[in-house]
Amino acid sequence: MTTREQYAPGPATGARVEKTGDKWTLVLVRELHHPPEKVWRALTDPDELRQWAPYDSDKNLGRAGTQVTLTTVGAPSPHVVQTTVKRADAPNELEFEWGGGDLRWELRPHGSGTRLTLWAKIDRRYVAMGAAGWHICLDVLGHLLDGDAIGRMAGVDVLQFEGWQRLNAEYGKQFGAV
Numbered sequence: 492m493t494t495r496e497q498y499a500p501g502p503a504t505g506a507r508v509e510k511t512g513d514k515w516t517l518v519l520v521r522e523l524h525h526p527p528e529k530v531w532r533a534l535t536d537p538d539e540l541r542q543w544a545p546y547d548s549d550k551n552l553g554r555a556g557t558q559v560t561l562t563t564v565g566a567p568s569p570h571v572v573q574t575t576v577k578r579a580d581a582p583n584e585l586e587f588e589w590g591g592g593d594l595r596w597e598l599r600p601h602g603s604g605t606r607l608t609l610w611a612k613i614d615r616r617y618v619a620m621g622a623a624g625w626h627i628c629l630d631v632l633g634h635l636l637d638g639d640a641i642g643r644m645a646g647v648d649v650l651q652f653e654g655w656q657r658l659n660a661e662y663g664k665q666f667g668a669v
Contacts, residue, residue, distance in 0.1 A: 516610050526605060530582070
């Protein structure tokens with residue numbers, strides 16, 4: 492079992508940006524060792540989101556048209572948004588707005604596991620920070636799915652984490668965003 496203190500993120504890989512003028516979309520890809528149905532539950536169930544995601548949800552995100560309240564975790568001041576699930580095609584695609592832009596999740600069977608792809612519309616100024624933050628959240632998700640929960644790492648608390656600082660610098664260099 493990995494403890495939070497033992498956790499160290501790997502190198503800044505599995506992410507890219509798609510650029511359309513000043514609009515940037517961060518794309519992160521992860522290969523998880525679990526079937527899409529298990530990953531889907533972790534993306535949509537409020538109890539599971541509380542263990543890894545940078546936001547809490549007051550309702551299950553697994554149904555299109557559902558209006559939910561998302562609360563950003565660890566923000567300096569409360570950041571609460573009302574949003575509607577735009578797409579929920581279990582266990583394949585999930586889309587909703589959060590943090591000022593759309594989040595789109597795609598789950599595809601990959602061997603005995605799942606290839607998870609996240610598209611996050613993000614302001615160019617924050618793309619490296621976003622990549623570093625999502626990298627860590629997806630690591631925590633992987634640990635959770637493996638039955639090795641290390642606890643959510645998000646918000647301003649993660650900014651002090653040495654691993655986040657390294658990832659932020661590495662992604663900034665990769666994306667030319669520094």
